[in-house]
Amino acid sequence: MKNFFKVTDLDDVLELVSEFKTVEKEIVPILQAGGRIIAENIISDMDLPDFARSTMDGYAVQASSTFGATEGNPAFLKMAGTVLMGETAELSIAPGEAAKISTGGMLPDGADSVVMIEHTQNIDEMALEIYRSVAPGSNIIEKGEDFRKGETILTSCCRLRPQEIGLLAAFGRDMITVYKKPIVGIISTGDEIVPINENPGPARIRDINSYSLSDLVIQTGGVPVPYGIVRDNFSDLKEKCLLAHEKSDMIMISGGSSVGTRDYTIDVLSSLPDAKILVHGISISPGKPTILAAASGKPVWGLPGHVVSSMVVFHMVVRSFIEHISGRSSGSGQHREIPACLSRNISSAQGRLDCIRVRLMQKEGQLAAEPILGKSALINTMVKADGIIVIGLNSEGLEKGSRVSVIPI
């Protein structure tokens, strides 16, 4: 028999992220920072808000002036004036007084709460009826209630969502330090691969992987740089890899990683500057013949040629490495997986992680994961799928009704 490569367990592969360093930082306008990984800690330089504000349209009062008020027995208050938006109120509220205030208005001196307009009625310009009592602090936010001056409001290594972009705006941060988007060089190998604008003719197929992998890189926050197709020979692949290695933060080579006659990938990877083969085979299916090397501290992947295998390996393995070199902390974004219920029995071989493509559907009031059968060379199985479930190393399969976690794809 051929001598097999020694496969590495998925968990051990994922621990290798720490071998690689993150990309450089850059400063960008916050409107271009959505989805990026923040590369600085942000400390608030003021209370937010910087003054007590009304959260309702209504009347600013001392709460004690409203105690006991009901529809049948309203409180009568004296109008002390109107708070103008965006201006410091010059009036002040004494017991038994009220001032008209809009949502977002600054609470006048003396007032400790706001009565909603719906629970009031103007008798005339000077008098107001109140039909419901309020507690102190009602319908207002206090100075510093959102964030206090000196508080850490955002920490490095988190992904910026719309709410964090808004938060940066609140503190006047129009520029922000983020990690650069990692450049990922993509190379397709194989004598049977033709560019997609060519007619493949017999025995050949178009270069699918450059496109599916590029879009996966974009989706993960990287910048794909396709280097085209390389024939199955050492010197062509080495030349292309050296070029890509110089210009990229990571390289993905698809094809040429099986135990085949023309597998120069491992030799080429070994020949890159300061290279070390870290993984030669992973105990997952599909995706076993995956190679990971470090070359001058950059990850270089030999991915399977099958379109589905390479995408599954991307989702299960490569994605974590892109996130790591993008500066994202491993603790953030843990909740991508969707719990569901397996729709039927499924068997699995022991000794490897089986990655099963599934379709999600509502079934008897709950979310069901329906396995999609089909070989890992068939792209239609990925097009039909909504996600991937994993059957563990030591499992012979899962029974219908089992709770599973679906990784969306």
Next chain:
Amino acid sequence: MKNFFKVTDLDDVLELVSEFKTVEKEIVPILQAGGRIIAENIISDMDLPDFARSTMDGYAVQASSTFGATEGNPAFLKMAGTVLMGETAELSIAPGEAAKISTGGMLPDGADSVVMIEHTQNIDEMALEIYRSVAPGSNIIEKGEDFRKGETILTSCCRLRPQEIGLLAAFGRDMITVYKKPIVGIISTGDEIVPINENPGPARIRDINSYSLSDLVIQTGGVPVPYGIVRDNFSDLKEKCLLAHEKSDMIMISGGSSVGTRDYTIDVLSSLPDAKILVHGISISPGKPTILAAASGKPVWGLPGHVVSSMVVFHMVVRSFIEHISGRSSGSGQHREIPACLSRNISSAQGRLDCIRVRLMQKEGQLAAEPILGKSALINTMVKADGIIVIGLNSEGLEKGSRVSVIPI
């Protein structure tokens, strides 16, 4: 009492998407089409693959030549040659013969299956031992097994994921018709709002909404165009709205939609070309004072000024309208919600949908949704949150342990 606006139920608001037409189409390179909505049906113009291929490194055989083979009692086959990658095999396989073949190689005439290299050993150049029998069709994919010529491979109005980009590559489609990204004009109103690079000083706050809403638009596949801050007066707001209306596919105005003294939004919306107010208040909390108008067939929103309210309304309502005008069919992408278990009792007012911000965490082996308390003017509640759960119109609350669906934010 003030005369209240009549609120519309959320479901009724969501049905109004059909009032609006989709944006125009454009043709883009497929590497720029990821995440976009396809605007044509794609019919396959060839079988995929166009020839029977090996899915393994091994030997192409007639399955019957291997029947009964075991480690102890191997089958002996005669080597008929080697299949070169990317070339039509000139050899042909007779019973008792085998040809070396790599993953992706074209199956030679006569062969109906492939034996994995791991289950074979070369005796010499001419002879091969086989240790395991294969069934016809093993380790190959048939011509047309992925897609048949003439089949519809993609239908209009779906979002393109990496696998669909790969599929388009497989069929040589380097350009694709997609819907344009909708242009969304964003206007902030309020005398208390200052640009984010200014020091707000007393009684004023920075313009958070232009930024949080812009990033939400980007996340939803649109192009935000911020028009800055407009003071609370009819003519300024009208002028800005007319400009935005002419240049956008949708407008979002934040602030100025409560029953306040300076609420010109409804008057301005009514004054836009061919305008009709469709919704004046939605039975959700936060977010009740939301206005929706149609002006010359374009949606125009008056969103609440509170930063959290406007984001919640975006997630619960506006997003569906952007997806609709982006050309996305309502049936696609239904599985965004994450099932979880409520971590504690939560009460709710009847007669409105309560949108509760939650944090997701693993708790006793399952995914728990932990409500985040806090007023809808506090952006920290959105920064802490992973998602939103909805408590129904007719519910007084949910008990600890209830199954909930979390809308990721």
